[in-house]
Amino acid sequence: MLELNGIEAGYGRAALVLRGLTVKVPPRTIVCLVGPNGAGKSTVLRVASGMLTPRAGEVLVDGVDVTRQGPQERLASGLAHVLQGHSVFPEMTVEENIRLGAYSVKDRALVAERTAFVKDLFPVVGERWTSLAGLLSGGQQKQVEFARSLMVDPKVVLLDEPSMGLDPKTTAAVFEQIVTMRDAGTAVLLVEQNARRALETADIGCVLDLGRLHITGPAADLLADPELSALYLGGRPHERT
Numbered sequence: 098m099l100e101l102n103g104i105e106a107g108y109g110r111a112a113l114v115l116r117g118l119t120v121k122v123p124p125r126t127i128v129c130l131v132g133p134n135g136a137g138k139s140t141v142l143r144v145a146s147g148m149l150t151p152r153a154g155e156v157l158v159d160g161v162d163v164t165r166q167g168p169q170e171r172l173a174s175g176l177a178h179v180l181q182g183h184s185v186f187p188e189m190t191v192e193e194n195i196r197l198g199a200y201s202v203k204d205r206a207l208v209a210e211r212t213a214f215v216k217d218l219f220p221v222v223g224e225r226w227t228s229l230a231g232l233l234s235g236g237q238q239k240q241v242e243f244a245r246s247l248m249v250d251p252k253v254v255l256l257d258e259p260s261m262g263l264d265p266k267t268t269a270a271v272f273e274q275i276v277t278m279r280d281a282g283t284a285v286l287l288v289e290q291n292a293r294r295a296l297e298t299a300d301i302g303c304v305l306d307l308g309r310l311h312i313t314g315p316a317a318d319l320l321a322d323p324e325l326s327a328l329y330l331g332g333r334p335h336e337r338t
């Protein structure tokens with residue numbers, strides 16, 4: 098379980114972005130953050146992964162306070178962050194990209210075990226093992242990024258806009274892969290521009306507004322709420338395409 102409790106965070110001297118935000122991510126659950134542009138969704142992921150230290154509040158992983166840990170320690174504590182946009186190293190092979198994800202794992206048998214696991218979960222990883230990652234399609238690169246994040250056997254994967262720049266068919270495949278990750282035992286905290294599509298995939302939705310948790314509940318309930326749809330999801334449920 099990942100818990101962010103009463104988080105206050107911002108950038109430099111600028112006003113706070115998060116103003117007492119509390120979000121919980123239970124095991125084997127996809128939690129989706131929804132909210133207007135600039136609401137602070139990506140900032141929540143940065144606080145969770147240790148890229149940004151909160152001014153107040155705490156980050157707990159299975160009850161252990163990791164608030165003062167940096168990104169490296171946070172990874173060891175079970176929090177893996179897949180950044181916005183493409184983060185594969187294009188001039189390196191898929192294998193090299195995947196092995197980078199496990200560079201902190203010293204046990205070679207464990208690395209071999211995790212490699213077999215991610216190849217099984219994301220077949221394209223095995224199929225394109227020796228290809229340069231930059232030659233893969235956008236959706237295939239995303240799978241390599243997901244696979245790389247799973248090499249440390251994280252408790253929670255933090256996904257920032259995984260469908261960014263992808264066509265609708267590839268986006269659908271990426272959302273299926275997110276469900277695959279959840280079903281394989283990893284919790285997911287997801288931020289998506291495509292809020293409606295993300296809520297259709299998620300178990301729990303969290304609506305952020307003015308730096309706080311505005312509403313949370315089963316994602317299906319949020320989708321069915323006409324007021325929320327109009328305010329945060331770009332139209333009423335029946336208007337969806």
Ligand SMILES: Nc1ncnc2c1ncn2[C@@H]1O[C@H](COP(=O)(O)OP(=O)(O)OP(=O)(O)O)[C@@H](O)[C@H]1O
Nearest residue numbers: 108111114132133134135136137138139140141288
């Ligand atoms: N590195 C940064 N330095 C200064 N301000 C930042 C930085 N990153 C984000 N901000 C500001 O923090 C606020 C929240 O940004 P954030 O990216 O978390 O929002 P978001 O909800 O993810 O937005 P979007 O949906 O547009 O991606 C915005 O006002 C943004 O301008």
